[in-house]
Each structure stands twice: as C-alpha cells, then as structure tokens.
Amino acid sequence: MIDTSSSNPPIPPAVPEGAPGDPSHHRTIRSFVRRTGRTTLGQAKAFADVGPKFLLSYSGQAMDYAAVYQRSAPTILEIGFGMGEATAHIAALMPEKNFLCCEVHTPGVGALLKRIDEQALGNIRILQHDAVEVIDNMLPLASLDGAHIFFPDPWHKKKHNKRRLIQAPLIAKLAARLKPGGYLHCATDWQPYAEQILEVLSAEALLQNTADTANGGYAPKPDYRPLTKFENRGIKLGHGVWDVVFTRV
Structure with missing residues (x-):
C-alpha cells in the first residue's frame, strides 16, 4: 500500500483522481471542494523526503491496516485535515493509535508531510484522494x-x-x-x-x-x-x- 516505487517527489496531478475534472468522477457527494494554492519549497521537499513513506496510493482494494502501519493498533480516519495542524497535534498526543488521513488539497498534504518530518510522527498515513471513494472501496x-x-x-x-x-x-x-x-x-x-x-x-x-x-x-x-x-x-x-x-x- 505504501508507495516506495521512486525516490523522486510525487508529482501531484493537475486534477486529483476522483475530483470534478476527472472523467471517472460521477459522485454526487464529495469530501472536498477544489481549491487553488501554491506548494511551498518546504512542502515540496517534504513530498520528496517523506512522501514515499507516508503517502498511500488509492487502490480501490480493502486496506490491511497492520500491513500499512507495520503494527496492530487502533485506527482513526480523518476526513479533510486542511493544513494538518490539528492532525499532527492529535497524532503526537496518541502515538499508540494509527491515523489515516484523507485530503485532496496539495499544499495541505505537503504541510502535513512537513509536520510529520519535523515532529518525527510515525503513526500517520495520507491518502490524497476523495474520502468518499476511500470509504466505499478501501475501508472494511x-x-x-x-x-x-x-x-x-x-x-x-x-x-x-x-x-x-x-x-x-x-x-x-x-x-x-x-x-x-x-x-x-x-x-x-x-x-x-x-x-x-x-x-x-x-x-x-x-x-x-x-x-x-x-x-x-x-x-x-x-x-x-x-x-x-x-x-x-x-x-x-x-x-x-x-x-x-x-x-x-
């Protein structure tokens, strides 16, 4: 589930999978609205340095949490974490829990990856994909x-x-x-x-x-x-x- 296929930074798509511009998207309820925003150099560096470990690929297949996190632990889903401030805070308070976080806004994903790196948080994984499709197709x-x-x-x-x-x-x-x-x-x-x-x-x-x-x-x-x-x-x-x-x- 963890994308380790390349050491290069993931290049976020112009239109995230499942977003309104993606021809595969036909859902009436979405977990997001498209927003514009510029990814900073620090966020881009976080995509390169820690993205391969903490970003998950949308597969449409049921997720094995123990395999993804390399441990058995309670798992908490977060939908739409913004810039990740609260997410990082809660994950640091609860290292015994796994946090599965869905957000499509690229600067927000980059910001949370940066926080993960700075705070050495090992219990967060991020899916940059519509949370509705993640719930439907990946969460048992x-x-x-x-x-x-x-x-x-x-x-x-x-x-x-x-x-x-x-x-x-x-x-x-x-x-x-x-x-x-x-x-x-x-x-x-x-x-x-x-x-x-x-x-x-x-x-x-x-x-x-x-x-x-x-x-x-x-x-x-x-x-x-x-x-x-x-x-x-x-x-x-x-x-x-x-x-x-x-x-x-």
Missing part, C-alpha cells in the same frame, strides 16, 4: 476505532446546503465502518451546520450521542482536539464552535 466494515471530521466546508447559502459533506448517506457508510464502541467526532463553527450534523447523526440507527440534553446534545470539546489559530481568532470575535461526538452501538 467494522474496522475503524474512530473518525474525525473537523470544520468541513459549511456551504453557507441555503441553496448550497445540499453540497455539505455530512449527510445521511455518508454517515451511514461511516457508521458501518466503525467498530462497536468506535466514535465519530465532528466539529464546526457554523451553527446551522452544527444543527444539521446533530440531526443527521441522531437519525443514524447505528450511532448514539455521547452528550446529554443539557447542552442541546453538543459535546464538550474533547481535550485531544486543539484550538487552531483560525478557531482562536473566531472565538475572539465571538463565534461559537460546536463539537458533536457519537459512538457506534
């Missing part, structure tokens, strides 16, 4: 110990709400791939999206809320999730942040 049922979706695109306009990632079909797929007792942790700083997330997760029969009704069904921020610079800035401006944590029954 009842195989994950947890899943993180932090600050997905809220698609603020009502007419665009249908583009939001967290909808019933995706949550059903994720719930089926969680082990009994495994958890799904979502966080957003957009209250209407928080309400939708809570509604969608509450409607999934395989999931149970960890929070009580005293806080409207929202969970206290788990200690492992750090406050990012973006989040701190929002809090100073009076913006709220909502965490939703459910477990697989």
Whole structure:
C-alpha cells in the first residue's frame, strides 16, 4: 500500500483522481471542494523526503491496516485535515493509535508531510484522494476505532446546503465502518451546520450521542482536539464552535 516505487517527489496531478475534472468522477457527494494554492519549497521537499513513506496510493482494494502501519493498533480516519495542524497535534498526543488521513488539497498534504518530518510522527498515513471513494472501496466494515471530521466546508447559502459533506448517506457508510464502541467526532463553527450534523447523526440507527440534553446534545470539546489559530481568532470575535461526538452501538 505504501508507495516506495521512486525516490523522486510525487508529482501531484493537475486534477486529483476522483475530483470534478476527472472523467471517472460521477459522485454526487464529495469530501472536498477544489481549491487553488501554491506548494511551498518546504512542502515540496517534504513530498520528496517523506512522501514515499507516508503517502498511500488509492487502490480501490480493502486496506490491511497492520500491513500499512507495520503494527496492530487502533485506527482513526480523518476526513479533510486542511493544513494538518490539528492532525499532527492529535497524532503526537496518541502515538499508540494509527491515523489515516484523507485530503485532496496539495499544499495541505505537503504541510502535513512537513509536520510529520519535523515532529518525527510515525503513526500517520495520507491518502490524497476523495474520502468518499476511500470509504466505499478501501475501508472494511467494522474496522475503524474512530473518525474525525473537523470544520468541513459549511456551504453557507441555503441553496448550497445540499453540497455539505455530512449527510445521511455518508454517515451511514461511516457508521458501518466503525467498530462497536468506535466514535465519530465532528466539529464546526457554523451553527446551522452544527444543527444539521446533530440531526443527521441522531437519525443514524447505528450511532448514539455521547452528550446529554443539557447542552442541546453538543459535546464538550474533547481535550485531544486543539484550538487552531483560525478557531482562536473566531472565538475572539465571538463565534461559537460546536463539537458533536457519537459512538457506534
């Protein structure tokens, strides 16, 4: 599963596999929206130096976590890690767990690879591919110990709400791939999206809320999730942040 075929830096495709421009892409729900951005020299160097070890190739075949990570350990899926700040923080806090991280934004992948190198993190692997296809085709049922979706695109306009990632079909797929007792942790700083997330997760029969009704069904921020610079800035401006944590029954 780990691409060690070349010592040269992986050259990210102009259009990632599964992205809207790829003729093989026919999915109505995606885990991403295409964004532009320039890869820095440091990120490019990280692609060259550590990419061959920590970047996985999309295969469409069921993943053997023990083979990928060279150990047996709880595995956590993260969908859309941005620039990887929270991912690296959590992985450093939990070296006993494996983190499988999906992101299509090339500068973000490069930034996380750079953090992996700088912090000597050995428990992260990255798939630069649409997470929906990864879930469908590579993640066995009842195989994950947890899943993180932090600050997905809220698609603020009502007419665009249908583009939001967290909808019933995706949550059903994720719930089926969680082990009994495994958890799904979502966080957003957009209250209407928080309400939708809570509604969608509450409607999934395989999931149970960890929070009580005293806080409207929202969970206290788990200690492992750090406050990012973006989040701190929002809090100073009076913006709220909502965490939703459910477990697989």
